[in-house]
Amino acid sequence: MFLFWNRKKREGNGKRIYGIKWGEHIDKQQMEIIACELQNIFQKTASREIVILCIGSDLSIGDSLGPLVGTILEEKQVPYHVYGTLKEPVHAQNITNIVNKIHKRFKDPFIFSIDASLGKNSEIGYISLEEGPLTPGKALKRNLPNVGDYHIKAIVNEIDPSSPTKFLKETRLYMVMNLSKIIAEMIVQTAALKSPCK
Structure with missing residues (x-):
């Protein structure tokens, strides 16, 4: 069971639409609110193919959030195109090729990106739904393409600028x-x- 605290904000470009924090119990009403937010976003794109791009690698526990989400979505047979699973992860080495393949396969796709993130200790467990593209590998200072019309990121651990990979592994x-x-x-x-949804 999990508990959610909402932190709804509307601000600037790349704005956070909804933020929640994982705890010990689940509040189904909070889940429904966020599902409604997502549904409203997806409904605005009715004329575009929806692609869920789950970024990360199963070689690192902290970075495996994306492939885990993709695998669950594939198993649940959601009516969206899912890229990035434990079997076929989308990571730093292949993300550019995968994004190019998506754009070749679909005309003007709506890409919804999902990735793990590092942050302050007090932010661990936060899930943030945001408008605008995701910048994968930012904490590791990797030069990767910005991807997504909207995105979700989850803070899985705190960041240490001197050794960010250590915290992903731990x-x-x-x-x-x-x-x-x-x-x-x-x-x-x-x-x-x-x-x-309203």
Whole structure:
């Protein structure tokens, strides 16, 4: 069970639409609110193919959030195109090629990106739904393409500028797995909602 605290903000470009924090219990009403936010976003793109791009590598626990979400979504057979699973991860070495393939396959796709993130200790467990592209590998100072019309990021551990890879490797699988389940459930619920949300 998990508990959510909402932190709804509307500000500038790349604005946060909704933020929640993982705790010990689940509040189904909070889940429905976020699923509605996502459903409204997806409904605005009715004429475009929706692609869920789950970024990360299963070679590092902290970075495995994306592939875990992608695998759960694939198993749940969501009505969206899912890229990035434990079997076929999308990571720093292949993300440019994968994004190019997506754009070749779909005309003007709506890309919804998902990735793990590092932050302050007090922010660990936060899941943030944001408008605008995601910058993968930012904490590791990698030069990767910005991807997504909207994105979700989950803070899985704190960042140490002197050794960010250390914290990705020392992240607890329990934390990453639970955050992955929450994010996947939000997306699964968007497909289950029949009527427009307010």
